[in-house]
Amino acid sequence: MPGFVRSLLRPGGYRGLPYAVLGAALTVPVAPFAMPWALLSPAGRPRVLLALTALAALLGLLGLLGPVRRFGVAAANGLLGTSLPSPGRARSAWPERLRSGAWLVLHAGFGGLLVVLDGLLAFGVLSVAMWLRGDQDEFVFFGVTTVAGSWTVPVAMVMLALAMVVTVAATRGFRAGAEALLGPSAAERAALAERRAAVLAQRNRLARELHDSIGHTLTTSTIQAAAAADLVETDPAQARRALGTIEEASRSALEDLDHVLGLLREEPAAKEPARTLTEVDVLAVRAREAGLDVRLAVAGPVAALPAAVSREGYRIVQEGLTNALRHAGPGAVDVRVEAGPDHLAIVVVNALPGGSPRPGRRGLAGLAERVEALRGELDAGPDGERWRLRATIPLRTGA
Template sequence: MSDFARSLLRPGGYRSVPYAVLGAVPAFPVAPFAVPWALLSPAGWPRLLLAVLTLAVLLGLLGLLGPVRRIGVAVANGLLGTDLPAPGRARPAWPDRLRSGAWLVLHSGFGGLLLGVDGLLVLGVLMPAMWLNGDQGQFAFFGATAAAGPWTLPVALIMLVAALLVTAAATRGFRAGAIALLGPSAAERAALAERRAAMLAQRNRLARELHDSIGHTLTTSTIQAAAAADLVEADPAQVRRALGTIEEASRTALEDLDHVLGLLREEPAAKEPTRTLTEVDVLAVRAREAGLDVRLAVTGPVAALPATVSREGYRIVQEGLTNALRHAGPGAVDVRVVAGPERLEIAVVNALPGDRPRTGRRGLTGLTERVEALRGELDAGPDGERWRLSATIPLRTGT
């Protein structure tokens, strides 16, 4: 069975009727402006033809407006079941405006023609009802007349089938025309591809943010909970401190999660949490409470760093301490942050475990991408008997 035959069995195959009705709406406010021009021609067909041509020109001019194109795409997607991408907020180019104007003219013209044809065919369906009601009048067909009778039944059936065929064919025609004239141009497709690339980049950034924030919180909380379980009877004060750390870390992670989920839902989210190197001491305190011997050294005006650089620096230290919590051997963890006039340097160094560390490649890969986006460099790997995570981010263009 062909697609057209299958469309006759689906209600969606007859969407052209409401679409045609909606196409007549723009003609009503425009029609009064076409009447004065039509009155300049002789009565009869010339006047009617001039009125139709004037109405078409006015509809075409109306279609040049940017909002008309956006409305046309939305209506086609809603009533015809097309999947046309919505035009961007930028003003459409003139070729796209011309296509929109042409489509508005065709939409209104063929919509009115469809309604007229369907109206005549549906009137034919009423013939058997008139005959069964006792009406013995004459029916005229193309100049010939026939008395009412049983013949009206098959004729009415034929006209009903014809109405369904015409309506289904019009639906397919409307869809093809909408795709051709309202579909994206090459420039719009390029803009759509850019928006999609930006959206994917944003989602990747959010995934990295979640990995850094939630991963650090879960690691810290797991270690703190395990330590608290061992000390619940021997050192209740230490247990309370551990639970406080877990609560604070969880609250911070919930703030990050709420912000990210709000962005994914495209709804107004809570204000984006600002985590910068000015809070690096908080990371050190949490890591110490989780059992690490953290030696933190901060040099230079960290508060004066560019916001983007400071945020990435915070994430670098966070990832380094998270990996140390998971994999470091016994010994101190040295964290060094140097904010110089030309570059930011960060190093997190910890002892290697006996079986060599698992490197946490997913987090390090995300950090590398973000540091490289700032024209910086990030290295991670064994350095003698210790594991070193180091990053250098330039603060001046061309450095």
């Protein structure tokens, strides 16, 4: 009850009135098709009842249409303040259609009833104004003629209070009915959860792409810029090479960034940059120019690897070199890529940073997700005085 009283003091409690007006208005385009049915019965009440029955049947059939249900959800969210999920444009099942048709009938019926009732109650409020203006000396209430006077003031207040109570109660009823009959079914909730999971997975993938590409470029460029600043006077040629490396790495990162932003904007976009293990030597060269002593060993038919496996392998090597450069600093790094008949193995080994591991937690978490998506295994941690990153990805279903 306290909640109902609070609704009387809030504008949102009266959302049901415009929603009722909409429901009454929905009967206007359908009424001409229902009126001829009244001619099939004798004059009197049965004829009116038949016309109302035909009107309800036509509204129910109209509610079976998918666009009508989407309109009903949008109207409930906009006018009643509900948060019903959009049913989408997929073909709805018959149970959902029947619920939508039933709600359209109830919306129109109770909407028209509320409009009429509030209109009658509003007459009591208007009677005060007519009495004060002297426009009317008598009023007829339910067939009884009475003389206008000060008694219209308390009557108007009572009728206004009744109108407020009825409207707030109707608003609550409309909200409950809309959530029950226009809300998603169990199957629709499952489909909605799947769509949300797909969107979340896509966002996580894009976050990994940005972390791997941009993070690697920024780390390399920062170190190269510092080196160029130290060598600009003593070894200008080496400084120019460092600046050239920064330019090349930045251009590559911009391509990746353009692709990811195109996906976020859902634009027809630029082709995804093809970074595969066939370019792992380019990663090694850039890392060497940044100060790492990269000893790269590639074995097996790397060029024949599946495209998805080769792309993820490239990112694994990239992240391993980035972490080595970021946390251990310039030094020796052993990188081995082995493409066997049944699996791809990648191992990156570098010195521990200051005798204790400080891996990039977010980067390793992203790598773990990449490898797990390909049914592989990732192992990263200290191995004696060195840090070892090893990833194994099967190339066959049964591997």
